[in-house]
Amino acid sequence: MITRAPKGDNRCRYGDVVRPPNEILLAERVIALRHRLEATDLTPGAVVNSAFGELVTICCRTPDATATATLRHVTAHAPAIRAICATGETALEHHWSRRIAAAPDPRAELRRFPYLGNYRDLVRLELGALAALGVPTPRRVVVAGSGPLPLTGLVLAADHGAEVVHVDRDVASRHDGDKVTAALGLGDRVTSLCVDLAEPDPALDAAVARADVVVLAAMVGVDGPGKAAVSARLAAVLRPEARVVVRSANRLRTLLYPAVTPADLPGLTVLLEVHPATDVVNSVLVARPEETPGEVAR
């Protein structure tokens, strides 16, 4: 709220316009966007899309120091905002997945998806992080938490030639994901499993044991214990040379996705952490299965 300097205020001359610091204005905006989104059913449309668009812009483009200061003023709202984002993202994915699968030209319709570029950039960043560790482009990938519009796996299959297994515990998400995969003609390289990653499942164990890389979606295990259950489960069956790409978030981006720390990943050793300074939202941790006693260093 902009005010006028009262008499005796030594910060400036009497009557000058006094602007609150940016972090206060940004915090007020974030809270206003939370309330605006909570007033909707989060179905994609003009109001919802523009509110999410503005929230993502604030979280990705605010300079680091202001972002850190702003976060202090909105920390209490973070769990609610993340929950709104998870519901909104899933609704957006169902909406576009059905639109693409039903389109006369699915590839053309996919190119209209506003976040396709973000997914391509995120996958490129993750392959770059793997390459920085000497890991070549993976041939076999498990996407843990693939969603109704499984773009991570579809980009890896279509643009990078990978063989992909999509895993989602939600029947409707798996169904929509399979339909859009078939519509894009990628069914020869992409398969799917409908299982909970925290639960025992022989088919999932087999897929993870064959994988060069497992990509762990940010919305799988939205808190420490949840992430830990999935991490321990993956670590138990991964090959020693396999790697896990764990999606996380940093600074204001933690309003959109939960931050993951190495302590949240039992059974895994984090080798690298990357925080993007672009419109890519997720940070990335690259980890390997922990060495077992007496095992030769990898």
Ligand SMILES: C[S@@+](CC[C@H](N)C(=O)[O-])C[C@H]1O[C@@H](n2cnc3c(N)ncnc32)[C@H](O)[C@@H]1O
């Ligand atoms: C919305 S998607 C986001 C991923 C995004 N589409 C991608 O391509 O990277 C995240 C999905 O993770 C799934 N999920 C969350 N926790 C899970 C778990 N424990 N096991 C399996 N799937 C899970 C949810 O059902 C949701 O569909």
